[in-house]
Amino acid sequence: MTTHRLRSTPIPGTRDSYTDIDFNLGFHVSHYTLDLDYRVLPNRLDAVAKLRIESYEPLDHMTLDLVDNLRVSKVQVESAPVGLARYKHSGGKLRLTFSETLPADNAFELVIRYAGNPRPLRSKWGHIGWEELSSGSLVASQPCGAPSWFPCDDTPDEKATYDFHVTVDNPFTAVCNGTLVGEQRRGSHTTFSWHMERPMATYLATVMVGEYxxxxxxxxxxxxxxxxxxxxxxxxxxxxxxxxxxxxxxxxxxxxxxxxxxxxxxxxxxxxxxxxxxxxxxxxxxxxxxxxxxxxxxxxxxxxWFGNSMGLAQWNDIWLNEGFACYAEWLWFEHSTNTPAADAAAHHYRVLAGKPQDLLLSDPGPRDMFDDRVYKRGALMVHGLRTLLGDVAFFAMLRRYVETGRHSVVEPHDLRNEALRACADNDLGAANLDALWQSWLNRLPLPEFPGAARPDAAGGAGRKPHAKV
Missing domain, CATH: 3.30.2010.30 (Zincin-like)
Structure with a gap:
């Protein structure tokens, strides 16, 4: 049984400082089964969510995240040594009170029936979550829009597996995460069943409905x-x-x-x-x-790889997602057009130099977490690691980092530990890594552009990347 969260550091307080949402503490959701009956034209959702839960602390009550416009009509506790005394749904939280304290290290299931007209959440980043389209709907929940369509523990360091059973009007198709395992037509409706066997964060769960x-x-x-x-x-x-x-x-x-x-x-x-x-x-x-x-x-x-398999422990580390994804763009063009990543890095460095120097990459704050400076400065940090280590050590380090964090959550210290190992294996002092790390992550001014690669790097940083160099 999983008795703790995936993260390796303590949960910082009781509220997510980026989303301003209170954490749901004391348990882990290991699996969601979502039965969704969606009528496209009236935008009507009738649903049953079944959550497999493991307690890691004694619980006399617990909370889940769910928007108020989806009305809960029934909650059941199954396979538990205690019953449900009552529930209350308000303020974006579904609050459950047990008949007596549930001991730690217990597994049970919650079955929640709810319905309504799903709509996106208004947030400081715009509208997020379930959104109607001209012909169908989409779900885009980053960072905290998942409660717009199902009851969940909506925080990035919590991952679960999923089964989706989505019934839609013909001729619409419902596309979800994972593998399509069933398609059953009944009259004017079809149910699409999808199974997601890899654990994922709630903000990455999606249902796409359209004529596809x-x-x-x-x-x-x-x-x-x-x-x-x-x-x-x-x-x-x-x-x-x-x-x-x-x-x-x-x-x-x-x-x-x-x-x-x-x-x-x-x-x-x-x-x-x-x-x-x-x-x-x-x-x-x-x-x-x-x-x-x-x-x-x-x-x-x-x-x-960066964000969906290797998830975040908390949102201030979003550069780990976006910096690597941005750098992956440069790697693709390095491969496909022979344009060195160093050229893209130099271009974006010049752009960053003309922008305000008031963003701390290690903690950009909720207002700036999706600012392009996070993406590009994060990518330049990655390029700095490459130039410090050289291609051979850098790509070996990168593959270790990815494999170690596979289907888990990562924090900056995980990347740093792999970089330190690469430094030790290649007779590089840790002081250079420390200087790179502090200047790009923990200080406001834009550091000097990352220097040239080590002479023994195959082709040098900014040449065509190859995993076997």
């Missing part, structure tokens, strides 16, 4: 499947033609792809930005029609 055609882009190194409006299939096949090449490169550089398949969903609507989910990425019609989004296609794919 299923397109197989590639079967190797893993199946790459597109769900695309019929009118956009030809555009999609053109603009995503190199998706399999990207995946093959990232497998070589980062290690084994972390999910059984990769799914790309293209909505009928235009989207301002693409969105990542575990094992799946979401793009707008504009991203399929236009030929200028190759870097974003590479960026979202790389999140399957």
């Amino acid at each position: 055609e299923r397109v197989v882009l590639s079967k190797a190194p893993v199946p790459i499947i597109g769900y695309v409006p019929r009118s956009l299939v030809a555009d999609f096949q053109r603009t995503f033609a190199r998706q399999a090449d990207m995946l093959a490169l990232y497998v070589e550089l980062f290690g084994e792809y972390p999910f059984p398949s990769y799914t790309v969903v293209v909505t009928e609507d235009n989207l301002e930005i693409p969105l990542e989910a575990a094992g799946l990425s979401i793009f707008g019609a504009n991203h399929a029609r236009e030929d200028r989004w190759e870097r974003l296609i590479a960026h979202e794919l790389s999140h399957q």
